[in-house]
Amino acid sequence: MTAAQPPATPAATQxxxxxxxxNEIVIYSHSNLFYWWxxxxxGLLMAALTYWENMFMVVVPGTSEPLVSITGSAxxxxxxxxxxxxxxxxxxLKDREGVIVPEExxxxxxxxxxLDPDPKKAKTSAVADLRLHVTNKGGLGVxxxxxxxxxxxxxxxxxxxxxxxxxIISIVTLxxxxxxxxxxxxxxxxxxxxxxxxxxxxxxxxxxxxxxIWLFTLLFFDRQIYMIFTPGQFxxxxxxxxxxxxxxxxxxxxxxxxxxxxxxxxxxxxxGDLIVKxxxxxxxxxxxxxxxxxxxxxxxxxxxLKRRQVIETR
Numbered sequence: 001m002t003a004a005q006p007p008a009t010p011a012a013t014q015x016x017x018x019x020x021x022x023n024e025i026v027i028y029s030h031s032n033l034f035y036w037w038x039x040x041x042x043g044l045l046m047a048a049l050t051y052w053e054n055m056f057m058v059v060v061p062g063t064s065e066p067l068v069s070i071t072g073s074a075x076x077x078x079x080x081x082x083x084x085x086x087x088x089x090x091x092x093l094k095d096r097e098g099v100i101v102p103e104e105x106x107x108x109x110x111x112x113x114x115l116d117p118d119p120k121k122a123k124t125s126a127v128a129d130l131r132l133h134v135t136n137k138g139g140l141g142v143x144x145x146x147x148x149x150x151x152x153x154x155x156x157x158x159x160x161x162x163x164x165x166x167x168i169i170s171i172v173t174l175x176x177x178x179x180x181x182x183x184x185x186x187x188x189x190x191x192x193x194x195x196x197x198x199x200x201x202x203x204x205x206x207x208x209x210x211x212x213i214w215l216f217t218l219l220f221f222d223r224q225i226y227m228i229f230t231p232g233q234f235x236x237x238x239x240x241x242x243x244x245x246x247x248x249x250x251x252x253x254x255x256x257x258x259x260x261x262x263x264x265x266x267x268x269x270x271x272g273d274l275i276v277k278x279x280x281x282x283x284x285x286x287x288x289x290x291x292x293x294x295x296x297x298x299x300x301x302x303x304x305l306k307r308r309q310v311i312e313t314r
Contacts, residue, residue, distance in 0.1 A: 053137075275287055
């Protein structure tokens with residue numbers, strides 16, 4: 001008879017990691033830079049309109065002479081840089097308009113942009129093609145400046161509660177008074193003289209740099225200040241680089257503040273400030289400013305607390 005073999009011991013298996021709670025609600029606090037999205041959005045729109053208009057800017061001295069009609073000698077010829085064909089200058093310049101730069105500008109160290117960047121060959125090199133896109137409408141630059149100034153004021157001057165209503169009432173009242181006194185025609189005539197032009201490169205530089213900073217702040221820095229709510233407790237991190245603190249949700253009160261009409265409703269698209277207060281002998285008060293979709297977040301927290309109360313009563 002053969003000896004009975006001992007039963008094989010089962011192989012040790014590693015315990016699975018605990019699953020992440022499904023009822024976890026994460027809320028982030030955002031900086032005031034979030035409200036600057038209209039600046040880069042309008043800037044990119046202005047850059048697209050400037051490029052689509054296909055107008056160019058030429059920088060000339062203030063002593064240049066604008067001429068309505070330019071004539072040239074029939075002996076003078078011009079070589080087309082693209083095709084190489086020779087054309088009479090008199091035919092090319094017939095009934096043309098232009099600006100003639102002064103002689104001292106041509107003889108000095110400054111020249112129109114050349115194809116050859118070497119300054120020693122500036123006199124012999126051909127003039128470069130126009131490449132500075134600029135709009136023919138000065139109102140686009142004015143609109144961009146107005147949006148920029150409004151965002152600066154809204155994000156730095158808090159207008160909460162009655163202040164927002166007073167500002168709106170004051171604007172409407174002054175508009176009616178100006179209309180009754182006939183001031184609007186004079187104001188619009190004066191504003192028509194305001195001409196602000198920014199080339200496409202200026203719009204793109206401001207907008208793209210601001211957009212990059214905006215995205216980096218929104219996706220990285222703002223995520224370092226947060227609250228995480230789970231059934232029974234919530235975690236808080238109120239400073240970048242600091243650790244989390246855990247508190248019990250028993251007796252916790254949650255309040256939302258959305259009293260700044262211009263910041264929370266117009267620029268924030270329904271954002272607000274979240275106020276959380278704990279109960280007990282050592283009560284704590286936490287403020288998370290500029291929380292996006294705050295109504296939805298508060299409703300989720302309230303539903304989670306109600307479900308916990310129902311479970312505990314059972």
